[in-house]
Amino acid sequence: MGVRMILGEALVSVRRNALMSLASTTTVAVSLFILAVFLLAAVNVDHMVKTIEGELEVRLYLSAGLDEAALEDLRALVEALEGVTEVIYVSKEEALATLRQQLGPRADLLEGIDEMNPLRDSFRVFTQGPAWIEHVAAAAAGLGGVEDVGYQRELIQRLLPLTSAIHFGGLVLVGLMVIATLFVISNTVRLTILARSEEISIMKLVGATDWFIRWPLLLEGMLLGLLGAAIAAIGAWQAYAWAVNGVYRAVSFIPVVPVLPLAWRLGLLLCGLGAVIGGLGSVLSLRRFLRT
Amino acid sequence: MGVRMILGEALVSVRRNALMSLASTTTVAVSLFILAVFLLAAVNVDHMVKTIEGELEVRLYLSAGLDEAALEDLRALVEALEGVTEVIYVSKEEALATLRQQLGPRADLLEGIDEMNPLRDSFRVFTQGPAWIEHVAAAAAGLGGVEDVGYQRELIQRLLPLTSAIHFGGLVLVGLMVIATLFVISNTVRLTILARSEEISIMKLVGATDWFIRWPLLLEGMLLGLLGAAIAAIGAWQAYAWAVNGVYRAVSFIPVVPVLPLAWRLGLLLCGLGAVIGGLGSVLSLRRFLRT
Amino acid sequence: MIEFYDVSKSYPNGTAALHGITATIPKGEFAFVVGPSGAGKSTLVRLVYRETLPTSGYVFVNGVNVSKLRPAAVPYLRRNIGVVFQDFKLLPRKTAYENVAFAMRVVGASPKEIARRVPATLELVGLVDKGEAYPAELSGGEQQRAALARAIVNHPLVLLADEPTGNLDPATSWEIVQLLLEINRRGTTVLMATHAKAIVDAARRRVITLDHGRLVRDRQRGDYSQ
């Protein structure tokens, strides 16, 4: 059997089983669409968590009276610490201005403090992730010229388990979704195969080898899976573009992952999944009927 | 045909179609399980948002020197405002202590301020939701004895669109999931019906009326749906209990909805959905074969 | 009573199976329909129980124009007609007993009545010990007899038998035909499409001969004769 023959056979079969093909393709499309929505949500939550984590910092309060050269030396030392991504210098005047802004209506507390600014110059140190913060803080504390180290210990202690819970929960959920989707798709394909057990047994009685029976059905499963996946991918793309647009307009400060490279990758992933699971579901359901 | 007869017929049919019944029941179970996980997640996000929103407050700064009676009158007035749920009095000493605590390492700023505490007595006013805050703030500003009104204007302006986006997005997602699940289930039932078109046409040729054919298949669809739903409900219950436990241990400050009344309600919902959609899927797929 | 008035039938794929058939089978008659393979015998039978509608002309069964029947009335037409299908059409997931019982349940027979009449009918066609077997577990001839049992169990007014002895040995065939003749004697109109020359010749009943969809011969006490 040539490839063209098998493909032709599969296409004809899809058409002659029109009702079944329709039912199974739409099931594949719907379940992959849901999976896609879910993956998109997961990618965006991940992105959001990363963005928030990226804003966590270690504050190094510097000894008074360091000269320009000492400052640059120290900055180089800090930048060389493992896990550090960025170091920003903040003078004590800038710090006071920021504090005043943060206090807002209670800024009157700071009245008269200007002349005798009790704050210190500092470095804001950003790290590769919240897990690095304690480490960087400890290492920096030992450097000459660093008088004191501050970081949002409480916030980090709350945030770290939270983000890791989100990560873990998200992974579990994505895993569940992927398994469930694959299960539903392969089960759907299985139902279409079960409905043809009679035909399959006739083919065997006429002398068809297992692979002669398997190839067209494998291809048919892949076609159904691919078709469903394509529909799901287009649907997910449109829906995501619409949602991103809506988020930009309504809550522009929420970081969203841009549509374009993501939609392509997702589409490819879905089509791959659809084809593989459709084919695999077909072949696995066939086992029961072959080799007996 | 008595009910017992139809039920017997349906049960026998489920057993004699063992493979198909298995494939469709597991599909129903898996898709309802995913829907359940999703609903549980949605309920918890909703709960979390509500909890966060509940912590938003309006701060009423009071004129100095109000006596006990005036204070109580004012509290009564504020409590009577539409949307107010709770009013808590905070003396200026308590306020200073809180501020000191919030400033943490920078509390040295407040040194020597103790004697001449510049803060004011205040009411913390909680509302039914963030949408009430502006309203309550405006109304309270006009009351005698209220010198000034403060609330996290910026936070609320950010939070409100965010929570409404979460609500809207959640609703859209839940709606999508529900539709998709119903679609997958009824499509699965449709596949099992399609596979029996031959049997159905024979029944018609022997003189069976449409309802004579429909009843047992309707019941069979409901049985499959119910069985799948029961499996899904038990699975979701276990999974949720496990997850809630995990959350309590790892990130105890996250508010979760307790397992018990929720799991029951969810189980009932799933079983209802499963039975109705199974039956409906059956009957709708039959339309094609009847009345011809 | 079955009446065909100038009935023609073309199938959707274009095959013209019957041309201008006019014939009346009075109540209580026993008629053979013979003719070469593809002559239109099964099609003629199908028109009676409305598996298919005539392209033109009219078919009356007991005075009712079958083509004009509302869909909801069709089951009630069929309950008065027993059919032995050429390809048996047994329900594959029901045993022989259940297949016969199904035909009775369809007409609303009581469980007691069913428990009484189904075994008796299986006995009549020689299948008592095969009641628990599924169609796939029956031999060709046993399936054919199960189909016959289902067709006669309700004592229909009209019995249509499409090649009811094609898978039976001569002796069993003859027994089955005797059974059909007996049923006919009790008042049932019987229309039997067959290729069994020996049977047709021996029975000396009315013989309607079709060829290429046309009625070419109609003899009262006829024989198969090609």
Added chain:
Amino acid sequence: MIEFYDVSKSYPNGTAALHGITATIPKGEFAFVVGPSGAGKSTLVRLVYRETLPTSGYVFVNGVNVSKLRPAAVPYLRRNIGVVFQDFKLLPRKTAYENVAFAMRVVGASPKEIARRVPATLELVGLVDKGEAYPAELSGGEQQRAALARAIVNHPLVLLADEPTGNLDPATSWEIVQLLLEINRRGTTVLMATHAKAIVDAARRRVITLDHGRLVRDRQRGDYSQ
């Protein structure tokens, strides 16, 4: 060549279909298998192409012990055997032409070969103008002939025909039997289970008679005789 050595067969549901059958059908022979309905004719045929395995005893086809065959070798056994199934077993979603072509594709015939031989074989059984019809669009006899065309299209070494004329009129039946005899003359071993007394009596070939699963008669130039 087909050999049965003390073959018994009981089906999973407990039915004992064959008891101690011993018989040899030499290469190139034409043998009828006759017997009442349910005697075990189809079961005997099924043992040859290994649709079912004997409970005890051995079946050899061209010297190969059929029961000992690896599953992967079964298709190759079947390619040397053409079978006309009692219930036809046509693929419902393939046309008559495609059904016959399928049997050739299975053995790896070239498209050219297929395009040449399928129409010729359909011609042989009188179905040229029905090639495009699906099985459901064929009359009973036409389906039977399509099944026959599929069985003979590969010029098998062994042809098993289970009731191949049950749905055919006497004239067509006789033509089909002539065709089988012709195929037999060209060297194919033919085993035909049948109820057609007239044919068996006229052909004067070997007749193996079964009754209740036992071989009760085996005559070289036999007749049907009950």
